[in-house]
Amino acid sequence: MAEKIFINAINEALVEEMRRDESVFIMGEDIKRSVYGATMGLLDEFGEKRVLDTPLSENAFFGAAVGAAAVGMRPVVETLTSFMWVAMDQLVSQAAKMRYMFGGQVNLPVVYRATMYYGGGSAAHHSDRSYPMFMNMPGLKIVAPSSPADMKGLMKTAIRDDDVVIMFEDGTLFGSRGEVPDNEDLPNGELLIPFGQANTLREGTDATIVAIAGSVPHAVAAADELAAEGVSVEVIDPRTLVPLDKASILASVEKTGRLVIADPAHKVCSAASEIASIVAEEGFWSLQAPIVKVASEQVHIPYSPALEKLVYPTKEKILAAVRSTLA
Amino acid sequence: MAMDKDLLMLMLRRMWLIRHFETTVIDIYSKGEFGGAAHPYIGEEAVAVGACTAMKDTDYIAGNHRSHGHPLAKGGDPKRAMAELLGRVDGYCKGKGGSMHLADFSVGILGESGILGSSVPVATGAALAAKIKGENFISAVFFGDGASNQGACHESMNLASVWKLPIIFICENNQYAVTTSYRDTVSVEHVSDRASAYNMPGVLVDGQDVVAMHEAVSVAIERARAGEGPSLVEGLTYRYEEHSLGLGRVRRGEYRSEDEIAEWRKRDPILIHEKRLVEQGIASQDECDALSADVAREVEEALEFARNSPFPEPEALFEDMFANPIPQP
Ligand SMILES: Cc1ncc(C[n+]2csc(CCOP(=O)(O)OP(=O)(O)O)c2C)c(N)n1
Numbered sequence: 328m329a330e331k332i333f334i335n336a337i338n339e340a341l342v343e344e345m346r347r348d349e350s351v352f353i354m355g356e357d358i359k360r361s362v363y364g365a366t367m368g369l370l371d372e373f374g375e376k377r378v379l380d381t382p383l384s385e386n387a388f389f390g391a392a393v394g395a396a397a398v399g400m401r402p403v404v405e406t407l408t409s410f411m412w413v414a415m416d417q418l419v420s421q422a423a424k425m426r427y428m429f430g431g432q433v434n435l436p437v438v439y440r441a442t443m444y445y446g447g448g449s450a451a452h453h454s455d456r457s458y459p460m461f462m463n464m465p466g467l468k469i470v471a472p473s474s475p476a477d478m479k480g481l482m483k484t485a486i487r488d489d490d491v492v493i494m495f496e497d498g499t500l501f502g503s504r505g506e507v508p509d510n511e512d513l514p515n516g517e518l519l520i521p522f523g524q525a526n527t528l529r530e531g532t533d534a535t536i537v538a539i540a541g542s543v544p545h546a547v548a549a550a551d552e553l554a555a556e557g558v559s560v561e562v563i564d565p566r567t568l569v570p571l572d573k574a575s576i577l578a579s580v581e582k583t584g585r586l587v588i589a590d591p592a593h594k595v596c597s598a599a600s601e602i603a604s605i606v607a608e609e610g611f612w613s614l615q616a617p618i619v620k621v622a623s624e625q626v627h628i629p630y631s632p633a634l635e636k637l638v639y640p641t642k643e644k645i646l647a648a649v650r651s652t653l654a
Numbered sequence: 655m656a657m658d659k660d661l662l663m664l665m666l667r668r669m670w671l672i673r674h675f676e677t678t679v680i681d682i683y684s685k686g687e688f689g690g691a692a693h694p695y696i697g698e699e700a701v702a703v704g705a706c707t708a709m710k711d712t713d714y715i716a717g718n719h720r721s722h723g724h725p726l727a728k729g730g731d732p733k734r735a736m737a738e739l740l741g742r743v744d745g746y747c748k749g750k751g752g753s754m755h756l757a758d759f760s761v762g763i764l765g766e767s768g769i770l771g772s773s774v775p776v777a778t779g780a781a782l783a784a785k786i787k788g789e790n791f792i793s794a795v796f797f798g799d800g801a802s803n804q805g806a807c808h809e810s811m812n813l814a815s816v817w818k819l820p821i822i823f824i825c826e827n828n829q830y831a832v833t834t835s836y837r838d839t840v841s842v843e844h845v846s847d848r849a850s851a852y853n854m855p856g857v858l859v860d861g862q863d864v865v866a867m868h869e870a871v872s873v874a875i876e877r878a879r880a881g882e883g884p885s886l887v888e889g890l891t892y893r894y895e896e897h898s899l900g901l902g903r904v905r906r907g908e909y910r911s912e913d914e915i916a917e918w919r920k921r922d923p924i925l926i927h928e929k930r931l932v933e934q935g936i937a938s939q940d941e942c943d944a945l946s947a948d949v950a951r952e953v954e955e956a957l958e959f960a961r962n963s964p965f966p967e968p969e970a971l972f973e974d975m976f977a978n979p980i981p982q983p
C-alpha cells in the first residue's frame with residue numbers, strides 16, 4: 328500500500344489501461360503537455376497517435392469519440408465540466424441516446440473525464456458541478472470518486488466498460504492523498520472497483536450521511552467530530568451515481584433512522600434530491616426525522632471569495648444538519 | 655487615413671493603461687491579493703485599442719477570458735475593473751464576475767465570457783438588433799485563435815453574413831491557445847482566410863501596430879454601418895506572459911522558445927507607436943513618458959480604490975439572479 332495523490336491516481340489508471348489495450352486513446356486540450364496534470368508522461372509512452380491535442384472544438388471531439396467508439400476504439404476524452412455545455416448536442420443526442428435508439432446494435436465505450444474546478448475563485452463559467460443534470464439523462468453512467476484509490480479503480484473500470492461513462496473528477500480533491508493498493512498485493516494484480524457499490528467510510532448507528540465527491544472529506548470530518556461527542560454517524564460514499572447503490576443507503580437508514588445528504592451540486596434536482604426521494608419512497612418507515620439535504624445554494628458561483636465560501640456544503644453545515652435530525 | 659494627435663495620443667494612453675494595469679495585476683496576484691485565474695493582455699494591447707478607438711460609445715463589444723484589455727480599450731474605468739478583480743462591491747459586477755468576466759454596459763461592453771466562443775453569438779445578436787431597429791450602431795467581438803475553432807464562431811459568421819449584420823469579428827491571433835500553436839489546430843494559413851467561406855472580407859493585420867488595427871477596423875465598421883455586412887479582422891499578435899496567472903504547471907520553454915518571445919518583444923506595440931509619434935514629430939519622447947507616468951498613477955489610484963472597497967455582504971449572494979426575484983427554494 329502506498330500513499331498517492333488523487334491526480335496521480337488518475338494518471339496511473341490511464342497508463343495501465345493504455346498499456347493493456349491498444350484501442351484506448353486519449354484526446355483533449357493541451358493534454359500532451361498535461362496542463363491540468365492528469366496526462367503526464369502519456370505522450371512519451373504512447374505517442375501522438377494515441378495522445379491527441381484537439382482544436383478547441385468540444386462538440387466535434389466529444390462526438391468524434393462516439394464515432395470512434397462505434398467502430399471499435401475506446402476513447403478517453405479530457406475536459407472540464409464547464410466545457411461540456413459546448414458539447415451538449417453530442418453528449419445527449421449521440422452519446423446518451425445512440426445505443427438505445429438503434430436497438431442496441433452498437434456499444435459506445437467512451438469515457439469523458441470531466442474535472443470540476445470550484446471553490447477557488449473561478450466564477451460562474453468555470454465552477455460547474457453538473458452531474459445531476461446528466462443523471463437526469465438516461466444512457467449515461469456517472470462516476471464521482473472521492474479518494475485516490477476509488478479514482479484509480481473506478482477509472483479503470485470505466486475504461487473497460489462498454490457504455491458511455493462520465494467521470495466527474497472533483498478538483499478540490501486533486502491534491503488530496505490516500506492509500507492506493509499496490510498491484511502486486513491485489514488478487515488479480517490490478518485495482519478494479521465495480522460500479523454500483525457504495526463505500527462505507529465510517530460505521531455508525533445514530534445517523535447516516537451520504538456524501539458525494541468533494542463533500543466526502545467534510546462529511547467524514549463532521550462524523551469524527553460527532554463521534555468525539557458520543558454521536559455515532561455512518562458515512563456512505565455512493566462513488567457511482569448511475570448506477571446508484573440504493574441498497575446500501577437504505578440499509579444504513581434502516582439502522583440509523585436519520586439521513587443527511589451532502590452534495591456539492593446545486594440543491595434543486597441534485598444528486599441529493601434523487602437520493603432523498605429514493606429514501607422517502609422506499610425507506611420511509613425507517614425514518615425518525617426529516618431528511619436534510621446539504622447542497623449548494625441555488626445561485627451561480629460568485630467570484631468574490633466573500634460570497635463563494637457561502638455556497639457549498641461545509642463541515643459546519645453538515646454538523647448542523649446532523650444535529651437537527653437528532654434534536 | 656489622417657489621424658489627429660488627440661486620437662494618436664488616446665491610443666497611446668489606453669495601451670499604457672492596459673500595460674500598467676496588467677503589470678499591477680501580475681504583481682498583486684503574485685502576492686496573493688486575489689485568486690482564481692487571470693489572463694494578462696500584455697503584448698496584445700494594440701489589437702483592442704486600435705479596434706475600440708475606431709468605435710463609438712454607442713457601439714457594442716464582447717470579449718473572452720483574456721478580459722482586462724477590452725473594457726479598458728473601450729473607455730472602461732480601471733477603478734471598477736480593479737475592484738472587480740479583488741472581488742469587491744464597487745467592481746463592475748459587484749464582485750460576482752471577477753477577472754474573466756469584466757463588463758461595463760454603460761460603455762457598450764456586453765461582457766467577457768470565460769467559455770471560448772461563447773460571446774460570439776451574443777455579439778451577433780447585438781448586431782441583429784441594430785438591423786431590426788434600424789439603428790446605426792455596430793457590434794464587435796474579440797476571440798482568440800483557439801476559440802476560432804468553436805462551432806459557435808463559424809455558425810455566427812455564416813448567420814451574420816447571410817443576414818448582412820453590422821458586426822466585426824476580431825480574432826486576436828496570439829498564436830497559441832494555452833500551449834497549443836494555432837498552426838496545429840487551424841486548417842488554413844491564417845484565421846482570416848476563413849472569411850471567404852462566409853463571403854465576407856477577411857483581413858490579416860499587424861496586431862502590434864495600433865494604427866494598422868485602427869484602420870482595418872474602421873474600414874470594416876464603415877462597411878457594417880453602410881449595411882454591407884460583417885467582416886473578419888485578424889490581428890496577428892503575441893502574448894508575453896504565460897497563458898494565465900496561477901497556471902504554474904506550464905513551463906514556457908516546453909512550447910515556445912525564449913528566442914521567439916524575445917523576438918516578439920522587439921515588436922512591442924507601445925514601442926512601435928511611440929517611435930512613430932516621435933519620428934513623425936507628433937509627440938516628444940518626454941511627452942510619451944509623462945503620459946505613461948500619468949497613467950501609472952491612475953492605475954495606482956485604481957488599486958487604492960479597489961483595496962478600500964468592501965467585500966460584498968452575505969445577502970448579496972442571492973441578489974441579481976432575476977429581474978423579478980423569486981423565493982429561494
Ligand atoms: C469551451 C472552452 N474550452 C476550453 C476552455 C479552456 N481554455 C481557456 S483559455 C484557453 C485557450 C484559449 O486560446 P485562444 O482562444 O487562442 O485565446 P488566448 O488565451 O490565446 O487569448 C482554453 C483552452 C474554455 N475556457 N472554454
Ligand SMILES: [Mg+2]
Pocket residue numbers: 798799800826827828829830831832
Ligand atoms: Mg490564442
